[in-house]
């Protein structure tokens with residue numbers, strides 16, 4: 001297979017919510033931008049897990065976040081901000097998000113996107129990335145970009161380029177997760193959000209199911225006869241195993257059919273293909289954001305984003321643990337958390353920026369990932385203007 005060689009200003013790997021935001025922003029700054037995604041669609045974890053709540057958004061939005069929100073509202077008036085206890089989230093129908101991300105990227109004239117494409121090799125001088133190899137089902141490519149953004153969630157460019165990184169052992173990482181959709185529920189009470197975790201906690205206590213399956217939750221979809229079940233699993237319990245999502249979804253679904261009449265004739269309509277990590281490899285940047293920075297609502301001179309979301313750590317044994325910021329407070333994230341400490345032209349965004357595991361438990365949510373993506377795109381475009389090749 002012949003290798004096609006291409007140059008660009010900014011190359012972004014991963015078209016999750018952070019990568020798409022980075023690509024739009026780099027393109028709008030006039031940078032010749034390439035976005036590479038291994039799936040055939042944009043949206044990453046948000047779409048793979050059919051998530052329904054954009055968390056961590058500012059009360060008032062401008063820029064790409066405002067465009068995403070307005071696009072979602074136009075597609076469905078039921079997509080709107082709602083209050084969940086102390087927090088506000090933007091609730092949306094999962095299928096609408098892919099459409100909005102596609103619409104926004106299609107308008108960008110400096111942006112080229114490759115779907116079904118994976119980066120296989122990164123070449124660097126020790127200080128700077130020179131080239132990356134990519135494979136698609138039909139062709140091989142070699143890119144020579146001026147700046148690179150790792151928006152892969154799992155830190156694949158950080159790893160391949162041997163940039164300094166931060167990675168906790170699997171046993172100490174936050175629980176990973178996946179979702180499945182159930183239809184044909186017979187439910188008049190509207191109480192399944194309470195009943196599902198209650199009956200699964202009972203089953204875990206009686207040792208009928210693994211203890212961490214008690215952290216499973218249920219959310220209704222628009223019609224009350226269908227809903228999404230979210231499971232949370234420790235990293236070491238599934239990595240390297242095939243059909244994990246199918247195995248666990250069947251186990252939980254059969255149990256719910258046994259104990260809850262609402263589920264008796266229900267069916268699994270759809271299932272995430274892979275378990276998704278909340279915590280993986282992060283960049284070791286020029287600065288590392290910490291739990292203390294977040295809880296003290298710290299401000300920085302080179303701030304590029306604000307964070308509103310609490311520290312929501314999915315503990316491997318205790319489940320969801322939340323530490324709130326003080327009311328109406330926010331912390332800032334400095335540009336230094338997006339810049340590699342040893343590779344000059346490497347940036348990270350979204351889930352793999354330079355943070356401690358506890359800080360990641362706040363910065364990883366989708367709203368914050370949009371802000372981080374927009375900032376990374378701008379910074380990489382600016383750097384590419386300063387580099388001559």
Ligand SMILES: Cc1cc2nc3c(=O)[nH]c(=O)nc-3n(C[C@H](O)[C@H](O)[C@H](O)COP(=O)(O)OP(=O)(O)OC[C@H]3O[C@@H](n4cnc5c(N)ncnc54)[C@H](O)[C@@H]3O)c2cc1C
Pocket residue numbers: 013014015016017018019036037038039042043044045046049051052053054055056117118119151152153154156176177178179230276277278349350351352364365366367369
């Ligand atoms: C179970 C679960 C539930 C969650 N619930 C919520 C919620 O309700 N609300 C909320 O705001 N947040 C939630 N989150 C967190 C949030 O969804 C993610 O942290 C966020 O979407 C991460 O966005 P990202 O763009 O950084 O990464 P991702 O969405 O992971 O995107 C990375 C993209 O990179 C691609 N990629 C990876 N490697 C390569 C490669 N080598 N080559 C090409 N492409 C590659 C992937 O296919 C993917 O599309 C949840 C997370 C999980 C796991």
